[in-house]
Amino acid sequence: MKTQETVFSLTTLLTDLGQRLFPGIPDETIRYGEALVLALLAIILLLLGLVLLRRPKKKNSASRINIPRALREKGTVIDIMNGPDTNEISLRCVITAVKTNKITCEIIERIGPFTTDKNRKLFCVFAPIKTPKGTVNSFSTTLLKLGHSTRTANLMVLSVPTRYTMNSRRKHARKKVADQQFIRVKLWLEDPIFSDTSYQDAIPQIGVNSFSSENTAHNANGVVNISNGGVGLSITNSLIPNDCGPDSPVVINLFMFNFKEKAFKPYWYAGTIRSLEESRPGFTRMGIEFTATATPDPSTGRLNWANRSEE
The missing domain is CATH 2.40.10 (Thrombin, subunit H)
Incomplete structure:
Protein backbone atom coordinates (compact mmCIF):
# COMPACT_ATOMS: atom_id res chain seq x y z
CA MET A 1 0.00 0.00 0.00
CA LYS A 2 2.77 2.40 0.88
CA THR A 3 4.55 1.59 -2.40
CA GLN A 4 1.45 2.48 -4.42
CA GLU A 5 1.05 5.74 -2.52
CA THR A 6 4.71 6.59 -3.15
CA VAL A 7 4.42 5.89 -6.88
CA PHE A 8 1.16 7.92 -7.09
CA SER A 9 2.74 10.87 -5.25
CA LEU A 10 5.81 10.74 -7.50
CA THR A 11 3.62 10.61 -10.63
CA THR A 12 1.54 13.59 -9.49
CA LEU A 13 4.74 15.53 -8.72
CA LEU A 14 6.19 14.78 -12.16
CA THR A 15 2.89 15.76 -13.89
CA ASP A 16 2.73 19.06 -12.01
CA LEU A 17 6.40 19.74 -12.78
CA GLY A 18 5.91 18.94 -16.50
CA GLN A 19 2.89 21.24 -16.84
CA ARG A 20 4.77 24.12 -15.23
CA LEU A 21 7.91 23.67 -17.34
CA PHE A 22 6.14 22.83 -20.59
CA PRO A 23 2.61 24.30 -20.45
CA GLY A 24 1.88 23.61 -24.16
CA ILE A 25 2.70 19.87 -24.11
CA PRO A 26 -0.28 17.44 -24.13
CA ASP A 27 -0.95 15.43 -20.98
CA GLU A 28 -0.36 12.15 -22.82
CA THR A 29 3.24 13.16 -23.70
CA ILE A 30 3.87 14.14 -20.09
CA ARG A 31 2.64 10.71 -18.96
CA TYR A 32 5.11 9.01 -21.36
CA GLY A 33 7.89 11.11 -19.88
CA GLU A 34 6.82 10.13 -16.38
CA ALA A 35 6.91 6.44 -17.32
CA LEU A 36 10.42 6.87 -18.75
CA VAL A 37 11.70 8.60 -15.61
CA LEU A 38 10.19 5.92 -13.38
CA ALA A 39 11.73 3.19 -15.53
CA LEU A 40 15.16 4.83 -15.25
CA LEU A 41 14.79 5.08 -11.47
CA ALA A 42 13.82 1.41 -11.29
CA ILE A 43 16.90 0.40 -13.32
CA ILE A 44 19.18 2.49 -11.09
CA LEU A 45 17.71 0.91 -7.95
CA LEU A 46 18.09 -2.57 -9.45
CA LEU A 47 21.76 -2.01 -10.29
CA LEU A 48 22.39 -0.61 -6.81
CA GLY A 49 20.81 -3.70 -5.25
CA LEU A 50 22.95 -6.05 -7.35
CA VAL A 51 26.13 -4.22 -6.30
CA LEU A 52 25.18 -4.55 -2.62
CA LEU A 53 24.38 -8.24 -2.99
CA ARG A 54 27.67 -9.04 -4.71
CA ARG A 55 29.79 -7.25 -2.09
CA PRO A 56 31.89 -9.94 -0.27
CA LYS A 57 30.98 -10.57 3.33
CA LYS A 58 33.58 -9.97 6.00
CA LYS A 59 35.07 -13.22 7.19
CA ASN A 60 35.80 -13.87 10.81
CA SER A 61 39.40 -14.43 11.91
CA ALA A 62 38.98 -18.21 12.06
CA SER A 63 37.93 -18.45 8.41
CA ARG A 64 40.60 -16.09 7.10
CA ILE A 65 43.39 -18.59 7.59
CA ASN A 66 43.38 -22.36 7.89
CA ILE A 67 46.64 -22.97 9.74
CA PRO A 68 46.98 -26.74 9.08
CA ARG A 69 46.29 -26.16 5.39
CA ALA A 70 48.81 -23.30 5.31
CA LEU A 71 51.43 -25.52 6.96
CA ARG A 72 50.76 -28.24 4.39
CA GLU A 73 50.99 -25.86 1.43
CA LYS A 74 54.28 -24.41 2.67
CA GLY A 75 55.73 -27.83 3.54
CA THR A 76 56.54 -26.54 7.03
CA VAL A 77 58.42 -28.96 9.30
CA ILE A 78 56.64 -29.52 12.63
CA ASP A 79 58.39 -30.57 15.86
CA ILE A 80 56.32 -33.00 17.93
CA MET A 81 56.77 -33.47 21.68
CA ASN A 82 55.10 -35.78 24.19
CA GLY A 83 53.00 -33.02 25.72
CA PRO A 84 53.50 -29.30 26.48
CA ASP A 85 55.56 -29.91 29.63
CA THR A 86 58.68 -31.11 27.82
CA ASN A 87 61.17 -29.45 25.49
CA GLU A 88 62.47 -32.76 24.16
CA ILE A 89 61.54 -33.22 20.49
CA SER A 90 60.43 -36.76 19.66
CA LEU A 91 59.54 -36.51 15.98
CA ARG A 92 59.65 -34.14 13.04
CA CYS A 93 56.92 -34.34 10.43
CA VAL A 94 55.12 -32.54 7.62
CA ILE A 95 51.38 -32.37 7.03
CA THR A 96 50.27 -34.27 3.93
CA ALA A 97 46.46 -33.98 4.16
CA VAL A 98 43.93 -31.87 6.03
CA LYS A 99 40.27 -32.77 6.56
CA THR A 100 37.55 -31.29 8.73
CA ASN A 101 38.18 -33.73 11.59
CA LYS A 102 41.76 -34.97 11.19
CA ILE A 103 45.27 -34.17 9.98
CA THR A 104 47.52 -36.72 8.29
CA CYS A 105 51.27 -36.27 8.80
CA GLU A 106 54.36 -37.98 7.43
CA ILE A 107 57.24 -38.54 9.86
CA ILE A 108 60.52 -37.35 8.33
CA GLU A 109 62.81 -37.73 11.35
CA ARG A 110 62.72 -39.75 14.57
CA ILE A 111 64.78 -37.94 17.22
CA GLY A 112 63.81 -39.27 20.64
CA PRO A 113 61.43 -41.59 22.46
CA PHE A 114 57.82 -41.29 21.31
CA THR A 115 54.75 -42.49 23.19
CA THR A 116 52.55 -44.37 20.73
CA ASP A 117 49.45 -44.70 22.92
CA LYS A 118 46.24 -43.86 21.07
CA ASN A 119 44.55 -40.64 22.26
CA ARG A 120 47.89 -39.46 23.62
CA LYS A 121 48.12 -35.66 23.97
CA LEU A 122 50.90 -34.19 21.86
CA PHE A 123 52.37 -30.71 21.53
CA CYS A 124 53.41 -29.39 18.12
CA VAL A 125 55.68 -26.43 17.36
CA PHE A 126 56.25 -24.87 13.93
CA ALA A 127 57.68 -21.71 12.37
CA PRO A 128 55.59 -18.67 13.45
CA ILE A 129 52.57 -17.76 11.31
CA LYS A 130 50.84 -14.38 11.43
CA THR A 131 47.06 -14.44 11.90
CA PRO A 132 44.51 -11.64 12.38
CA LYS A 133 44.62 -12.33 16.12
CA GLY A 134 48.42 -12.39 16.37
CA THR A 135 51.39 -14.64 15.67
CA VAL A 136 51.15 -18.33 16.59
CA ASN A 137 53.65 -21.19 16.46
CA SER A 138 52.16 -24.13 18.36
CA PHE A 139 49.09 -26.21 19.12
CA SER A 140 48.01 -29.19 21.19
CA THR A 141 46.55 -32.23 19.48
CA THR A 142 45.62 -35.87 20.05
CA LEU A 143 47.20 -38.91 18.40
CA LEU A 144 44.36 -40.70 16.63
CA LYS A 145 46.28 -43.30 14.64
CA LEU A 146 49.87 -44.37 14.00
CA GLY A 147 50.86 -46.48 11.01
CA HIS A 148 52.24 -49.95 11.78
CA SER A 149 52.63 -51.64 8.41
CA THR A 150 55.67 -51.18 6.16
CA ARG A 151 53.66 -48.97 3.81
CA THR A 152 52.26 -46.70 6.55
CA ALA A 153 55.12 -46.83 9.08
CA ASN A 154 55.85 -43.11 8.71
CA LEU A 155 52.24 -41.91 8.72
CA MET A 156 50.20 -40.73 11.68
CA VAL A 157 46.80 -39.12 12.09
CA LEU A 158 46.19 -36.23 14.51
CA SER A 159 43.05 -34.45 15.64
CA VAL A 160 42.38 -30.98 14.23
CA PRO A 161 43.56 -28.30 16.69
CA THR A 162 40.96 -25.99 18.18
CA ARG A 163 43.38 -23.45 19.64
CA TYR A 164 46.74 -22.05 18.63
CA THR A 165 49.30 -20.32 20.86
CA MET A 166 52.64 -18.54 20.70
CA ASN A 167 55.01 -20.77 22.62
CA SER A 168 58.29 -19.19 23.70
CA ARG A 169 61.28 -21.15 22.51
CA ARG A 170 63.64 -22.81 24.95
CA LYS A 171 66.09 -20.46 26.65
CA HIS A 172 69.07 -22.20 25.03
CA ALA A 173 68.49 -23.38 21.47
CA ARG A 174 69.85 -26.87 20.93
Missing part, protein backbone atom coordinates in the same frame (compact mmCIF):
# COMPACT_ATOMS: atom_id res chain seq x y z
CA LYS A 175 71.98 -27.65 17.92
CA LYS A 176 71.87 -31.14 16.53
CA VAL A 177 75.35 -32.65 16.18
CA ALA A 178 75.58 -34.15 12.71
CA ASP A 179 79.36 -34.68 12.51
CA GLN A 180 80.72 -36.45 15.59
CA GLN A 181 84.39 -35.86 14.70
CA PHE A 182 84.26 -32.21 15.84
CA ILE A 183 83.20 -32.86 19.44
CA ARG A 184 84.62 -35.15 22.13
CA VAL A 185 83.31 -35.81 25.63
CA LYS A 186 84.65 -37.13 28.94
CA LEU A 187 82.05 -37.83 31.60
CA TRP A 188 82.33 -38.67 35.32
CA LEU A 189 79.24 -39.51 37.40
CA GLU A 190 80.46 -37.52 40.41
CA ASP A 191 79.86 -34.29 42.28
CA PRO A 192 83.02 -32.18 41.84
CA ILE A 193 82.49 -30.44 45.20
CA PHE A 194 82.80 -33.69 47.16
CA SER A 195 85.21 -35.59 44.89
CA ASP A 196 88.99 -35.80 45.14
CA THR A 197 89.39 -36.93 41.54
CA SER A 198 92.01 -35.07 39.50
CA TYR A 199 89.80 -34.86 36.43
CA GLN A 200 92.42 -33.49 34.03
CA ASP A 201 94.46 -36.69 34.40
CA ALA A 202 91.67 -39.16 35.15
CA ILE A 203 90.20 -41.74 32.76
CA PRO A 204 86.50 -40.95 32.18
CA GLN A 205 83.79 -43.31 33.30
CA ILE A 206 81.99 -42.65 30.01
CA GLY A 207 83.72 -41.46 26.84
CA VAL A 208 82.25 -40.17 23.60
CA ASN A 209 84.27 -39.98 20.36
CA SER A 210 87.90 -41.06 20.80
CA PHE A 211 87.95 -41.16 24.63
CA SER A 212 87.08 -44.84 24.64
CA SER A 213 89.87 -46.32 26.82
CA GLU A 214 89.98 -50.10 26.54
CA ASN A 215 86.23 -50.65 26.52
CA THR A 216 84.96 -50.81 22.94
CA ALA A 217 81.42 -50.06 24.15
CA HIS A 218 82.46 -46.41 24.40
CA ASN A 219 83.03 -46.28 20.63
CA ALA A 220 79.29 -46.49 19.96
CA ASN A 221 78.42 -43.49 22.15
CA GLY A 222 77.47 -40.21 20.48
CA VAL A 223 76.48 -36.60 21.05
CA VAL A 224 72.84 -36.00 20.05
CA ASN A 225 72.65 -32.23 20.52
CA ILE A 226 74.26 -29.41 22.46
CA SER A 227 73.39 -25.90 23.63
CA ASN A 228 74.69 -23.26 26.00
CA GLY A 229 72.57 -24.84 28.71
CA GLY A 230 73.30 -28.52 28.33
CA VAL A 231 74.05 -31.54 26.18
CA GLY A 232 72.21 -34.65 25.02
CA LEU A 233 74.18 -37.91 24.77
CA SER A 234 73.43 -41.35 23.40
CA ILE A 235 75.09 -43.85 25.79
CA THR A 236 75.43 -47.62 25.59
CA ASN A 237 73.24 -49.14 28.30
CA SER A 238 76.05 -51.31 29.73
CA LEU A 239 78.08 -48.20 30.65
CA ILE A 240 75.39 -46.61 32.83
CA PRO A 241 75.61 -47.63 36.53
CA ASN A 242 72.47 -48.88 38.25
CA ASP A 243 72.52 -45.97 40.71
CA CYS A 244 72.59 -43.38 37.94
CA GLY A 245 69.31 -41.53 37.54
CA PRO A 246 67.69 -38.12 37.17
CA ASP A 247 69.27 -35.45 39.43
CA SER A 248 72.57 -37.36 39.57
CA PRO A 249 75.58 -34.97 39.50
CA VAL A 250 78.15 -35.22 36.70
CA VAL A 251 81.42 -33.66 35.58
CA ILE A 252 81.89 -33.09 31.86
CA ASN A 253 84.95 -32.23 29.82
CA LEU A 254 83.95 -31.11 26.31
CA PHE A 255 86.48 -30.77 23.54
CA MET A 256 85.05 -28.60 20.75
CA PHE A 257 86.90 -28.11 17.49
CA ASN A 258 87.75 -24.45 16.82
CA PHE A 259 87.79 -24.02 13.05
CA LYS A 260 89.60 -20.67 13.23
CA GLU A 261 92.46 -22.05 15.31
CA LYS A 262 92.16 -25.51 13.75
CA ALA A 263 92.44 -27.20 17.14
CA PHE A 264 90.26 -28.73 19.86
CA LYS A 265 89.55 -26.45 22.84
CA PRO A 266 88.58 -27.91 26.25
CA TYR A 267 85.58 -26.75 28.28
CA TRP A 268 84.77 -27.96 31.80
CA TYR A 269 81.26 -28.21 33.23
CA ALA A 270 79.52 -29.59 36.28
CA GLY A 271 75.98 -30.66 35.59
CA THR A 272 72.88 -32.58 36.58
CA ILE A 273 71.23 -35.43 34.71
CA ARG A 274 67.73 -34.26 33.85
CA SER A 275 66.48 -37.21 31.83
CA LEU A 276 67.30 -40.83 31.04
CA GLU A 277 65.12 -42.21 28.27
CA GLU A 278 65.21 -45.35 26.20
CA SER A 279 66.53 -44.59 22.73
CA ARG A 280 67.41 -46.99 19.94
CA PRO A 281 67.91 -50.62 21.04
CA GLY A 282 70.78 -50.95 23.49
CA PHE A 283 71.14 -47.21 24.11
CA THR A 284 69.87 -44.59 26.55
CA ARG A 285 69.43 -40.93 25.77
CA MET A 286 70.92 -38.87 28.59
CA GLY A 287 69.95 -35.22 28.96
CA ILE A 288 72.35 -33.11 31.05
CA GLU A 289 71.95 -29.53 32.28
CA PHE A 290 75.09 -27.48 32.92
CA THR A 291 75.14 -25.98 36.43
CA ALA A 292 78.72 -24.76 36.84
CA THR A 293 81.88 -24.09 34.84
CA ALA A 294 85.53 -24.53 35.73
CA THR A 295 88.92 -23.22 34.69
CA PRO A 296 92.16 -25.13 35.32
CA ASP A 297 94.58 -23.70 37.87
CA PRO A 298 98.11 -24.05 36.38
CA SER A 299 99.78 -23.85 39.80
CA THR A 300 97.80 -26.67 41.45
CA GLY A 301 96.48 -28.62 38.49
CA ARG A 302 93.00 -28.47 40.04
CA LEU A 303 89.79 -27.05 38.62
CA ASN A 304 88.31 -23.85 40.02
CA TRP A 305 84.53 -24.13 39.92
CA ALA A 306 82.01 -21.29 39.63
CA ASN A 307 78.23 -21.43 39.37
CA ARG A 308 76.89 -20.40 36.00
CA SER A 309 75.38 -16.92 35.86
CA GLU A 310 71.94 -16.50 34.32
CA GLU A 311 72.29 -15.74 30.62
